[in-house]
Amino acid sequence: MNITVRVWRQPHADAEGQMVSYEVPDVSEHMSFLEMLDVLNERLTMEGDDPIAFDHDCREGICGSCGVVINGVAHGPQQTTTCQLHMRSFADGAVIDIEPWRAEAFPVIKDLIVDRSAFDRIIQAGGFISAPTGTAPDAHAAPIPKNQADHAFDAATCIGCGACVAACPNGSAMLFTAAKITHLGMLPQGQPERDSRALGMVGQQDEEGFGGCTNIGECTAVCPKGIPLETISRLNRDLLGAMLHGSR
Amino acid sequence: MALKALMAVSGLIMIGYLLAHMYGNLKVFAGQASFDGYAEHLRTLGEPILPHAGLLWIIRVVLLAAVLGHAYSAFSLWSRAHKARGGSKRYQTSKSKLGVQRSYASFTLRWGGVVILLFVIFHLLHFTWNTIHPGGAADSPYVRVVNGFSVWWVVLAYTLAMVAVGFHLRHGMWSALTTLGANTSAIARHRLNLLAYAVAGVVTIGFLLPPYSILLGLVT
Ligand code: HEM
Ligand code: SF4
Ligand code: FES
Numbered sequence: 001m002n003i004t005v006r007v008w009r010q011p012h013a014d015a016e017g018q019m020v021s022y023e024v025p026d027v028s029e030h031m032s033f034l035e036m037l038d039v040l041n042e043r044l045t046m047e048g049d050d051p052i053a054f055d056h057d058c059r060e061g062i063c064g065s066c067g068v069v070i071n072g073v074a075h076g077p078q079q080t081t082t083c084q085l086h087m088r089s090f091a092d093g094a095v096i097d098i099e100p101w102r103a104e105a106f107p108v109i110k111d112l113i114v115d116r117s118a119f120d121r122i123i124q125a126g127g128f129i130s131a132p133t134g135t136a137p138d139a140h141a142a143p144i145p146k147n148q149a150d151h152a153f154d155a156a157t158c159i160g161c162g163a164c165v166a167a168c169p170n171g172s173a174m175l176f177t178a179a180k181i182t183h184l185g186m187l188p189q190g191q192p193e194r195d196s197r198a199l200g201m202v203g204q205q206d207e208e209g210f211g212g213c214t215n216i217g218e219c220t221a222v223c224p225k226g227i228p229l230e231t232i233s234r235l236n237r238d239l240l241g242a243m244l245h246g247s248r
Numbered sequence: 249m250a251l252k253a254l255m256a257v258s259g260l261i262m263i264g265y266l267l268a269h270m271y272g273n274l275k276v277f278a279g280q281a282s283f284d285g286y287a288e289h290l291r292t293l294g295e296p297i298l299p300h301a302g303l304l305w306i307i308r309v310v311l312l313a314a315v316l317g318h319a320y321s322a323f324s325l326w327s328r329a330h331k332a333r334g335g336s337k338r339y340q341t342s343k344s345k346l347g348v349q350r351s352y353a354s355f356t357l358r359w360g361g362v363v364i365l366l367f368v369i370f371h372l373l374h375f376t377w378n379t380i381h382p383g384g385a386a387d388s389p390y391v392r393v394v395n396g397f398s399v400w401w402v403v404l405a406y407t408l409a410m411v412a413v414g415f416h417l418r419h420g421m422w423s424a425l426t427t428l429g430a431n432t433s434a435i436a437r438h439r440l441n442l443l444a445y446a447v448a449g450v451v452t453i454g455f456l457l458p459p460y461s462i463l464l465g466l467v468t
Contacts, residue, residue: 008340019340072344097341102334167348170325171332202249211332212252212325214357215423215431221348230431237429240253
């Protein structure tokens with residue numbers, strides 16, 4: 001198939017960016033979206049142009065680094081990561097618009113790469129448990145009901161890609177933060193720091209310049225891991241509880 | 249952090265008030281004596297524990313606080329969201345402007361809220377402070393209502409405002425309950441959305457019944 005891509009090109013963080021068109025002939029429909037960009041980049045390099053900078057690592061949908069906005073939708077037309085998206089999802093002759101995540105808290109570093117370290121700081125503000133290390137605890141020391149374990153595990157699958165922020169009309173990071181709060185809050189090990197976790201993580205989220213959630217649901221519709229909207233209500237309950245307890 | 253909770257609680261207080269207010273309005277169908285009696289009853293409610301019109305004043309103070317709290321949190325969250333998403337021009341592409349799954353009501357929440365605010369001012373000038381009287385002035389609240397709604401543009405203004413309220417409540421009620429932690433499962437989500445549709449529908453239709461009945465000459 002032959003396609004045209006329009007890509008956001010921005011040489012560095014402080015430069016003005018713009019959309020640039022490239023024809024990409026002879027694309028196999030079995031290529032992944034990133035392989036299509038690899039092919040284009042090889043050609044740009046041969047021609048002495050600057051290749052398009054995009055983030056990627058595992059290319060198997062588990063590291064969360066590859067997100068871009070494709071035709072206005074985070075990660076494109078399939079609800080998966082960009083690396084797991086295939087060219088068969090597009091028609092022959094298609095014109096595909098590719099842009100970086102857009103949010104105040106995710107500044108563009110170059111082309112399609114944004115700085116997502118705001119997410120790391122949210123995790124540092126409470127997305128952990130404090131446990132004394134030493135010998136491994138007995139496997140059955142802390143029994144966990146099956147459905148609680150399932151909820152915790154589902155929430156734990158968040159890969160921190162940031163698609164939720166890129167899709168949110170308010171630029172809110174609630175789905176990401178809520179996934180971690182649900183993951184830890186569902187488990188016995190997460191209980192002692194439940195209040196301080198909610199206050200710390202949501203406080204950091206506000207400080208990073210993410211917007212407030214109005215429960216529109218665009219985040220869950222693009223989340224490659226299908227983190228459900230209920231996690232946000234769980235976060236809200238933990239947050240309201242913590243504010244009522246007046247604890248920190 | 250607390251702004252969202254303020255927004256939700258003040259919104260729910262106003263929804264409670266709207267339901268009661270709508271029920272009161274439907275008394276026009278019971279005739280002038282009943283409607284004017286109801287307006288008087290509102291003022292004597294709670295006596296002798298409370299002074300004349302005491303409860304009414306309590307409701308007014310609570311409502312005013314709710315409106316101010318709601319508008320304050322709405323505008324600060326609005327400006328924060330605007331900045332957070334990276335301004336008005338976010339993505340260059342002209343595709344997927346309507347989002348992936350979002351409702352129409354979620355688009356109209358903010359400007360719809362402003363429309364409602366303007367309407368509330370018009371409405372207070374009209375029926376509460378009695379400073380403007382389209383259709384003719386009168387002492388009886390019933391006659392004022394009938395006079396007002398005999399004028400086509402008054403009914404049109406009320407229609408636009410109530411449709412805006414309907415959209416606002418469709419998304420607002422669901423959002424408020426979620427913000428307060430009620431969305432606990434896929435089933436709960438389904439129920440909350442149905443509830444929001446129901447309340448939005450009841451409020452919109454309930455408020456529009458009296459004006460249209462009067463305009464069409466069913467109530468005189
Ligand atoms: C009849 C009166 C009103 C009722 C019953 C009502 C109800 C609600 C509710 C329940 C919410 C959802 C809160 C949440 O997201 O947690 C909401 C949101 C909102 N309302 Fe109202 N509202 C009313 C009037 C207004 C007015 C006069 C404005 C004008 C400024 C307004 C602006 C907004 C905005 C902007 C939001 C979204 C705020 C956000 O970003 O979270 N509303 N409303
Ligand atoms: S919640 Fe989903 S969309 Fe958001 S960062 Fe995690 S995996 Fe990505
Ligand atoms: S490259 Fe790791 S998720 Fe796509």
